[in-house]
Amino acid sequence: MTQSRPRIVPEATVARLAVYLRVLAGLADGGRSHVSSGELAAAAGVNPAGLRKDLSYLGPCGVRGVGYAVAGLQERLTAALGVERSRPCVLVGIGRLGAALADYAGFASRGFEFVGLLDADPARVGDRVGGCTVRPIEELESVVAGTRASIGVITTPADVAQSVCDRLVAAGVRSILNFAPVALSVPAGVDVRKVDLSVELQVLAFLDQQRDGGPPTVVVPVPVPAGGAR
């Protein structure tokens, strides 16, 4: 019963599986029927052996001497990632960032559908963004209950993010993607992922500074031929 996990998939691997799935979609559009791990890895920007190890968590799904069947691997990855059917999501805080997300077509094509847009600003309520109408924040609980949304996205100001999070969790949402620059606290059983864009910029600034003031980096004139695009 409880030991029914043949293999556990590391979270870092799951993130890469999603990238592979996107690359496969492009290959399928191009009419390709099979791919090798080397080609797939190059397109995804990872090591070929690492890619094979990632895929091996799903069990053998390639053919030795030939490669991976594009269509079959797509199905396998789609099932593994849990996006076989479209997943309903709610988005709270339809400001600049929230509106950009709600209006982005790339999510729907990846299996994510925003079924509820919520905002506290009366001026925003009623706006149509990305095929959905913005509703008042008071309806959060009823929207979550009515749509059985499993994923909540928070793009409100930081000072209200925790209270919005609490309401989402109380309403039954178990997965949260947070763009507000605060550490959310949630009960066990709820998954939170945080996207912190300021942190990304600061890491880049650090690497930049480290390169300048660090070691004598002038000894690497290797002009790497930027390969890839194809």
Next chain:
Amino acid sequence: MTQSRPRIVPEATVARLAVYLRVLAGLADGGRSHVSSGELAAAAGVNPAGLRKDLSYLGPCGVRGVGYAVAGLQERLTAALGVERSRPCVLVGIGRLGAALADYAGFASRGFEFVGLLDADPARVGDRVGGCTVRPIEELESVVAGTRASIGVITTPADVAQSVCDRLVAAGVRSILNFAPVALSVPAGVDVRKVDLSVELQVLAFLDQQRDGGPPTVVVPVPVPAGGAR
């Protein structure tokens, strides 16, 4: 003088240092003069011992028995992250996402200033977004050269991201933050960080499914992937 860098700082630590810096800003606003590692760690959502180890990469900067001086630690982190002065950034692709970033006040307060906004759409050129005017993509090289921007942010469609990246690198940009869902290839000496929002959602979907289908047996019924398409 400053004993150079006998210690190398792991990238994961750098990302957390940026979070600590933000928490410290909040504490400083609240009038606090000192903080303990436990309190700081709780606010940042990390382990107290890990936080102390992170800070120890910068050398001893706390007082035993008391804690860390808020102001002093802020200065130390600011210097370590290379954001003592405002860093000039260029943003390419002023669409929905790019406009949200350009108009976001949180970057300026963290030491990042968008000094160049570039877009290929003539209808966008001339718009003022976040105190800066959108300029035609042809001026990319001159803007980078004129502002000595060290960080480039790409929010264009995926199919042109690599070419935009190449032009940024050729113009002298050595740090790139990429929002387009493609793996950019760059020469050695250039740092790229990728933000992939679809991947974040898919990881959440996976965790959600794993929680539901974990205890009961959910062996994927796919027997043989032999069936090739086409």
Next chain:
DNA sequence: AACCGCTTGTGAACGCAGGTACAAAGTCGC
């Protein structure tokens, strides 16, 4: 001035992820 309690800083062990190298396996060519 010396003790005591609190907090930092660090050493060591653990677990995990990534990379390399090799063996298994299946297909294509003859």
Next chain:
DNA sequence: GCGACTTTGTACCTGCGTTCACAAGCGGTT
């Protein structure tokens, strides 16, 4: 039908990151 080539799948190793646990150091107190 058989050999050889290609590519997968995996075992081993190395390095990094995280956590636990403890000793060192400082302020406050008597």
